[in-house]
Amino acid sequence: MASLTKDRIETLFNRFSSKRIIVIGDLMLDHYVWGNVSRISPEAPVPVVDVASESFMFGGSANVVHNVITLGSEVIPVGVIGSDEYGDMLKGLFKERNVSTDGLLIDRSRPTIVKTRIIAHNQHVVRVDRELRGYVDTGLQDRIIEFILDRIDEIDGVIFQDYDKGVCTPKIITSVIDTAVSKNKMVFVDPKFDNFFHYKGATLFKPNRLEVSNRLNIRLDSEEEIEKAGKELLRRLESQAVLITLGEKGMALFEDGKKWLHIKTRARRVHDVSGAGDTVIAAAAVAMISGATAPEAANIANFAAGIVCGELGVVPVEKERLFNLLMEQTRGS
Numbered sequence: 001m002a003s004l005t006k007d008r009i010e011t012l013f014n015r016f017s018s019k020r021i022i023v024i025g026d027l028m029l030d031h032y033v034w035g036n037v038s039r040i041s042p043e044a045p046v047p048v049v050d051v052a053s054e055s056f057m058f059g060g061s062a063n064v065v066h067n068v069i070t071l072g073s074e075v076i077p078v079g080v081i082g083s084d085e086y087g088d089m090l091k092g093l094f095k096e097r098n099v100s101t102d103g104l105l106i107d108r109s110r111p112t113i114v115k116t117r118i119i120a121h122n123q124h125v126v127r128v129d130r131e132l133r134g135y136v137d138t139g140l141q142d143r144i145i146e147f148i149l150d151r152i153d154e155i156d157g158v159i160f161q162d163y164d165k166g167v168c169t170p171k172i173i174t175s176v177i178d179t180a181v182s183k184n185k186m187v188f189v190d191p192k193f194d195n196f197f198h199y200k201g202a203t204l205f206k207p208n209r210l211e212v213s214n215r216l217n218i219r220l221d222s223e224e225e226i227e228k229a230g231k232e233l234l235r236r237l238e239s240q241a242v243l244i245t246l247g248e249k250g251m252a253l254f255e256d257g258k259k260w261l262h263i264k265t266r267a268r269r270v271h272d273v274s275g276a277g278d279t280v281i282a283a284a285a286v287a288m289i290s291g292a293t294a295p296e297a298a299n300i301a302n303f304a305a306g307i308v309c310g311e312l313g314v315v316p317v318e319k320e321r322l323f324n325l326l327m328e329q330t331r332g333s
Helices: 006-018 061-070 085-096 138-154 170-182 209-216 223-237 276-289 294-309 319-332
Strands: 020-025 027-040 047-060 074-081 104-106 113-120 123-130 157-161 186-190 241-245 251-255 261-263
Touching: 006 294, 006 319, 020 061, 020 138, 020 276, 027 061, 027 074, 027 085, 047 061, 047 085, 047 113, 061 074, 061 085, 061 157, 061 276, 074 085, 074 138, 085 104, 104 138, 138 170, 157 170, 157 276, 170 186, 186 276, 209 223, 209 241, 223 241, 223 251, 241 276, 241 294, 251 294, 261 294, 276 294, 294 319
Parallel strands: 020 074, 020 157, 027 113, 074 104, 157 186
Antiparallel strands: 027 047, 113 123, 241 251, 251 261
């Protein structure tokens, strides 16, 4: 925390509300079914969940949007939904938070992605996915590119939240990054597997341990392996910074020409890691766009992830809670 003083935190957080970010990626609706288990089904050896309640929340790239909102910045979500009731629900959730839905394009051939999680006695019992993978058609790709490029001068940065569901295509990635970089707009990437090496030139590239291990065919069990992987990603992706999330081992930050930093996890308790990656990319992006250095942004994002990991289910980080936690840690340093 030595790099984040009380005055510095206040300065950065005061800038959050003046920033505007486009989030492009795979929009999802998270459906939670809450209940209790008191018996096993006579039809099969599975628990019977007596439903007590259900709720619908932001998922996928929509959860990144939600985190940007709760951090106080303005956001424009861009993605694809189906012509169905779940798409209408997702639109409704955005409208409740006064977020524009102009960038939510409808594909009548694809369903809105829904992840249904059944939870009993605070335990995750099963998840049911409703989705269609594969790249969206070229017509939709062109519309997405046009939508973003028409607004590129009005924003401060772009976040790609890629879940390999088909919205982030090589054509969209290249067009948006090239234009953003030419206009000095920051670009932040949370990749998956398929397009991993297409995201060249991003400001910050944030993969997790599994994604790095898979794409580089290297284990990340030692500091030597982590350092090797980080430097290789910097070289191949030509990014200003690479932030590898390492689960319970924290994060590793790499910048060209600088010694890499190992940032230890700030999670005080871990109830659920769902959505933590969404929080990290959102917090890091908002911080850097507001003037934070990469190490400062990584520290802020690390504390943000620690907050959401202590909650059950996919929840965003609240600006005030994150601010207070950072200030508390600064006083203690």
